[in-house]
Amino acid sequence: TQLLEQSPQFLSIQEGENLTVYCNSSSVFSSLQWYRQEPGEGPVLLVTVVTGGEVKKLKRLTFQFGDARKDSSLHITAAQPGDTGLYLCAPISGNTPLVFGKGTRLSVIA
Amino acid sequence: NAGVTQTPKFQVLKTGQSMTLQCAQDMNHNSMYWYRQDPGMGLRLIYYSASEGTTDKGEVPNGYNVSRLNKREFSLRLESAAPSQTSVYFCASKRLAGGPNEQFFGPGTRLTVL
Numbered sequence: 001t002q003l004l005e006q007s008p009q010f011l012s013i014q015e016g017e018n019l020t021v022y023c024n025s026s027s028v029f030s031s032l033q034w035y036r037q038e039p040g041e042g043p044v045l046l047v048t049v050v051t052g053g054e055v056k057k058l059k060r061l062t063f064q065f066g067d068a069r070k071d072s073s074l075h076i077t078a079a080q081p082g083d084t085g086l087y088l089c090a091p092i093s094g095n096t097p098l099v100f101g102k103g104t105r106l107s108v109i110a
Numbered sequence: 111n112a113g114v115t116q117t118p119k120f121q122v123l124k125t126g127q128s129m130t131l132q133c134a135q136d137m138n139h140n141s142m143y144w145y146r147q148d149p150g151m152g153l154r155l156i157y158y159s160a161s162e163g164t165t166d167k168g169e170v171p172n173g174y175n176v177s178r179l180n181k182r183e184f185s186l187r188l189e190s191a192a193p194s195q196t197s198v199y200f201c202a203s204k205r206l207a208g209g210p211n212e213q214f215f216g217p218g219t220r221l222t223v224l
Contacts, residue, residue, distance in 0.1 A: 033210065040217075040218075042200050042202070042218055043213075043215050044215070045212045048210045092210055095207045095208035096208075097207070102151065
């Protein structure tokens with residue numbers, strides 16, 4: 001059974017601060033997705049990383065896939081209140097359904 | 111395109127009542143999924159349908175049944191609701207079951223069982 005951990009579980013920061021959240025697995029996976037869920041809505045895909053060591057940038061968000069393809073991180077630069085939400089990672093392995101981590105709940109205070 | 115739609119948005123049931131949650135997607139996706147989301151537990155897979163005509167159990171299938179009515183529609187039924195089934199239910203769809211394609215979610219159904 002794959003163990004998937006996201007940390008921290010909760011994070012409350014001031015607008016303008018930087019932060020990093022982590023997704024760690026006990027297994028190797030072919031690729032990984034990050035989703036963001038805003039209050040009262042379903043999750044929405046932010047990025048898919050597919051190559052070990054890959055770094056992808058989405059405006060102020062930087063996603064990194066570990067060299068061993070067992071972990072990933074999401075770094076937000078100069079956080080804004082609009083970044084508030086639940087950040088979920090989901091490793092992809094073959095045809096099995098997505099299994100989501102419990103997420104990091106981020107609150108950015110203006 | 112509406113994407114993934116779910117009905118109802120809110121529902122209150124008494125213990126023992128039954129109900130069906132409806133889900134439809136208009137993106138011609140092959141795979142559809144039902145998740146439940148509880149505080150501190152993340153999204154847990156209940157059932158999924160990798161393609162039209164197939165359904166499989168996920169992590170927490172007990173107390174639920176599903177029907178893949180056609181390619182567009184995937185319903186979730188609670189035959190005898192229990193307070194432990196109070197949760198937010200999300201339906202999702204993907205073009206293909208495998209590979210790094212995007213999974214689209216509906217807005218959720220907030221269910222309370224008294």
